[in-house]
Amino acid sequence: MRNFEEGRSPATEWFARPGGSNQEILRAMGYAVVDAIVDGILPGDRPFVAETSPFPWRVPTQGRSYREILPEVMGELVPRALNVHHPGYRGHMDSVPLMWSVWGDALIAALHNNMLSAELAPGFTHLEAQGMNWFGQQFGLGENAFGTLMAGGSLANLTALLAARQARFPDVKDRGWDNLPAVALVSAAAHTSFRKAANVMGLGRDRLRMVPTDAQGRMIPLALAEALAQAKSQGQIPFFVGAVAGTTVTGAVDLLPEIGAIARQFGCWFHVDAAYGGAVRFSPDWRHLLSGCEQADSITFNPQKWLWVARTCAMLLVRDRQVLEHTFDRDLPYMDETGLNFGNVTVQGTRRTDILKLWLVLQSLGLAGLAQLLDRSMAQSRQWAQRIAETDEAELVCPPPSTSSACAPGGKPPRPCAIAGNGSGDGGYRCPAGRGKPS
């Protein structure tokens, strides 16, 4: 044990021994990390970024004790990190994490199950399937709603495009697009992940049409109908319409009922990117902002944004499970394929059991606590909008705030900067220079 402490023990000492003989040292190590988090990270009385010089990367020949490594983490790495626990932090759709989700991350790592297949994550496969069905029903996707957690909203938007393509052009996944004149339409305020997705899936960015938005950043339904009609008259095949519920820069929510109806009229898959704004669905007072999402074929939602879950935690929800199954096919020859294997319904293979964090957050807040927090965010954004209106230092880019973002120019050079009421502090508004950039 002494050797272990001094860092001279064999590398295998750092694993938990099956018999538990090094339990106490592992416990002490864990407590030291918890103390460092609680005493050194959470209080927040540090600058946003205390140290900007790069930390030099080096790897020692001999392993070191946690007693030596942890002080270096706290003294050298933490000061170089963005301090999201600062009382002035308002996030940019990046909420502070609820502590259950932080400790939940440790539970997830310790359990180390793999959502690739039911064999590798038996209980969590069932938990995630139930959870995704529940979320789908919250968004009105029907009692057969299905979905899967994934690494982020960008991946969820790509997956939605792939599912839409599968529904409309089932041969393409084998034969490729060739010269198929398929086009997808999204709001001009849509997240850049749609452009990335068009690139990745070989649709091509030119065939991703950006539909103009109004002064609040909402897609103009008439412009969508005109763009669809024009595409058709030019012999193109529109297959996907992507609306946004909570745009990245201004937090605007598209007119979902109108856009959904137009998408249907033109035979298109209707996707709602609610990565950020989807959270309002859990506030009885504000859920009406997402009215019309029940018409969607698929929905992106990121609990890591405005549901206070530690990154990463994002999902794609669908009305029809089969579309996702057909999009990726069963292709895990080395796994038991008799039940649901999540590795068969996403681009991702190995994946953490983030459903545990999400479940912990829902258990600890309950629906009432969640609604209370969301309502508080909405109230804060309205207060800030009021303050911005009263000051000469900033102006609102798009009054009134649609969700929890109030948008004012900020940074160097100035650019639209949304400040969201997702932090933990009270009052005030802050957009630290250089930190207003949409993620």
Ligand SMILES: Cc1ncc(COP(=O)(O)O)c(C=O)c1O
């Ligand atoms: C509306 C919207 N959709 C998708 C994304 C992409 O999500 P992620 O960063 O998790 O890939 C973002 C990120 O800010 C977003 O604002």
